[in-house]
Amino acid sequence: MKSKHLKISFGLFWALCMIFVMSPASFAETVSSPELSSYTFMVYLNGTDLESEDQGDGTVAGAGSNDLDEMMAIGSEPGVLNVVVQTGGTKQWRNTSISPETNQRWYIKNNEMELIEDVGQVNMAEPETLKDFIIWTATEYPAEKYVLALWNHGGGAHGGYAHDELFEDKSTLSLADIRTALEQASGQSGIAFELIGFDACLMATIETAYIVSPFTKYFIGSEETEPGHGWNYTPIFQKILDDPTISGDKLGEAIAQGFREQALEWDTADETTLSVINAKKIGPVIEALEALVSKAGTDIDEPAAYVEFAKGRNKAEDYGNSGGAHGDSTDMVDIGNLAKQLQNQHPEETSNIISALNNAVVFNLTPPEKKPNATGLTVYLPCKDKEGFEDKLTNYKEINFSPVYTEFIEKYGQIVVSDTTGVELEDSNPASTSDQENSTAGSSNILSSAASAYNGEDITLPSKSFSNSNIRVINFNKPVDANTIFINENIYITNDKNGTSTPFLIEKYELTDNNTKLTLTTKDYFEPGETYSIYIKKDISSKEIKSTDGKTLKDNYKMVFTIISEDRFEIKIKESDISKVNMIYSVLGQYYDNNTKIRFLGMDNDVDFDETTGIVRDNFDGTWVQLGGQFVSLFLMDENDGKYSYSVPIKLNGQDMDLQIIYDTNTETTSILGAWKGIDPDTGLSDRNIIKLKAGDIITPMFYSYDLVTDKDEDIPGEPFTVQDPTKLELQGDYLPQGEYLYGFYIEDIAQNDTCSEFVDISLLD
Incomplete structure (x- = not known):
């Protein structure tokens, strides 16, 4: 029996050898590693309401599907670029090829999405899910350089990134969770990223940069909220195909430029911020920030120093501030603008912050109209959201960001929260205890005169006003010649202060009420207690109202009036x-x-x-x-x-x-x-x-x-x-x-x- 078994085994072995000899290609495919590409671009596409929100016309928002269309416009190219996407986290996809019931992994080709793996319904807001996606992609699609794009909503340092709308707990992937995912993925696969970015709102924070810095060369994110269209993936992938050796900072710049160009097309450029950060230069920024708060942390024990620091904080540019009727705030503040507001108090420390920040930010989109002071990175510093401070602080401590800075914001935040007195007022003035009556034509800034004869005599016009008005209303007792009034050279106003006549520049006129009411708007303001003269030309055929030197005033009607201050x-x-x-x-x-x-x-x-x-x-x-x-x-x-x-x-x-x-x-x-x-x-x-x-x-x-x-x-x-x-x-x-x-x-x-x-x-x- 034993010898027979050996004989059969030897026969099988010989047959297998013959198969391998006859089929060398099959053997190579079985045992060889996947082809190494220049770049593998991972997109963690957590759809949520950005994809599923009902548009009121029977369709869904489809922001994720739109970006997939942009990706498929270029797609992967073997040996050069792998585009790999994990989808999930939403109740409905506009792209009907994608199932909302499960998480799926796709290989993006030109005009095609190839389903590679179905991983079941797992929470996209769990670090385990992100870790598994990174390890699987790095194993299946190895490359010389890797990019990770995290696609969804963002909430700043304490809010984190993304929630999965298929799970009721509404938890997000916190910065601590992201660090866990990156640490485990790096430890198990050895992967290091060329670029990590957030196609999401409010994630260009120094805390985020700190979290990702051990795992990537460069980092890209937005200080402010992002418009719904997000990044434009078509030019991003084209840039890699054009230059497979492109570095992370240059690729980040291409992402930002494509983002802005699409924003111009979509008329959202006023909302766009995007900055590229050298993750290896974040350390000096943190050190400079620590030096500032170490000094300020001692100073704010003195009431006057606390007031000055708080004033600077309030003036600095904030991001993610709802305000209005739906008020809420992330209290994320631009670091560079904060330093600018505090430079009089702490000139050396703030100068060092700005210098370190300039070295770390390798590209920053020109700040938009909405947020003109964006310098590239924000930091959490309590200000507007006193009610939510304790919850934000709890989340913040989980990040394990700088202990020096965390200790400062805890101290400063507690001072702000405990300061509940507000400003006190002296006794109100008499106007606060009695009704005021105003006419809509004669209240506040509008200077209204009594009716007066248009007869060429000097007339003192009684006027009640609040100060600093640049509008004068004159009522005539008979119609005036519209042609006379509406020729620029035919009206002249002077301020007769100190016996001199300083001309006023008239910006516009309006003649109404059957040519009996003239409203003049001047570039300068009428002041209480001052006396003014208005000269109006008698008729079109008369001489000019003033000579070229602006002093000769003749052949015209003259009215003199004094502004009388009214109670305000x-x-x-x-x-x-x-x-x-x-x-x-x-x-x-x-x-x-x-x-x-x-x-x-x-x-x-x-x-x-x-x-x-x-x-x-x-x-x-x-x-x-x-x-x-x-x-x-x-x-x-x-x-x-x-x-x-x-x-x-x-x-x-x-x-x-x-x-x-x-x-x-x-x-x-x-x-x-x-x-x-x-x-x-x-x-x-x-x-x-x-x-x-x-x-x-x-x-x-x-x-x-x-x-x-x-x-x-x-x-x-x-x-x-x-x-x-x-x-x-x-x-x-x-x-x-x-x-x-x-x-x-x-x-x-x-x-x-x-x-x-x-x-x-x-x-x-x-």
Whole structure:
């Protein structure tokens, strides 16, 4: 038996040898390693609502499917580029080849997706899932260089990245989870990345760079929220095919450039930030940051130093700030801009931060209009979200970022949270205890004159006004010649201060009410107590109103008037609290329903604040902002060099949104960025979709309302309107309708405490 067994075994062995000899190709395929490519590009595509959200027309958003289309426009090329994608995390895919019931791994070819493996339904927000994808891809598709793109929502340092909408816990892949996945993948496979990037919002943080720095040469991410289209993968892959030896920093730059070019096509360029970081140069930035907070951490024990540091923090540029009616904040602040705001207090430390940051940031997209101070990296520093500080701190400590910095933000955050007093006010002025009456043509900034004879005599015109107006309204007792009025050389205004006549530049005129009412707008402002002269040419045939030297004034009618100061609503902040003021807003409300309810029209910063005396005065002129011909509730978010960012709560086609708007006072132009849902309260992740307005959209302005009888509040709709041409939609001021209004001041201090003044009732009359 034994010899027979040996004989059979020998026969089998001989047969197998013959097969291998006869089929060398089959043998090579069985035992050889996969072909080594120049690049393997991994995309961890966690679809969530970016893919599945219902668009209201029977379709889904399909942002992930759109990016897959961009990938397939180029696809893989054997020996050069492998494009490998894992899909999952969403309830429905627009690309029907992908199953929402399971996670799948795909090899992307030109115009084709090849399903390689089905791994079952696993949570895309678990580090184990990410680790397995990295190891599997590195094993199956080895390359000289690897890229990992993490695709989904982002929430900054404490919010992490992505949640899986197929799982109810709403947990995200935290930075600590990402480190775990990368550590285990690196330990088990030996993989090192050329570039790790986040095609997601708010992930260009120094904490993220710190987490990925042991595993990659370069890192790319966005400081601000990303528009829904995200990166453009077509030019990225083409760049690799054109230059298979391309380095991670140059590839990152190509990603950023393609991102901006697509944003220009999609009209989202005002929202785009993207920076490429040399991960090996993050250490000096952290060291410089530690030096700053070590010094500041000692200084803030002194109240004055705390106030100055907090002022700098409040002024520095923030990211992921919902504000408006759906207020929330990630408290992620630009590191370079923070250093700039603190440079007077800590010149050496902030200079070192800026120098180290410039060395680490190898490419930074030109900052957009929305966030002009983006320098490449943010850091978590408590400010606006006092209520969420403890939860954010707990998440933050799990990162194991710099112990020095973590200790500082815990100390500083606790000081801010415990500071609950707010600023105190002196006794209100008499205007706060009595009603004010204003006409919509003669209140606040509008200077209104009494009717006067147009007879060529010197006339002193009584005028009541608030100061700093540049508008003059003149009422005539008979019609005037429109041709006379509307020729530029026919009107001349001088300020007769100190016996001299300084000419005013007139910007525009308006003759109304059957040619009996003239409204002049000047470049300069009329001031209380000053005397002015207006010269108007008698008729067209008479001589010029002024000679070339601008001094000879003859053959014209002359009117002299003196601006008389009128009481303005004012408050006074206690001297000891003046330095603690961060922002002062005017708040306007409108009575309705027989004056039993108030709807609030919003907040603006058009107030006069004397930082020496602490006096705050109103600039209310009887007007408010309209959009699409309807008054809206307006909330000021921030201001940079005359560019004001506003948030307007609306319903867009029935969905609650905040309309993001920038108004440039330098050019008097409006930029409507789009509608945004803000920060998800369950996941802490920022909505990536800034929805552009289109013709046919229905906008319903929303207002916060308070019932004086029941002591209850609610959000109420205003008058809806349909967008005709979104490019012509602008913020425009207009006079409020006749009625009863409420006006007051809202003061925010450096610790985000709010103080409300007494409110005054204002009657606006036709």
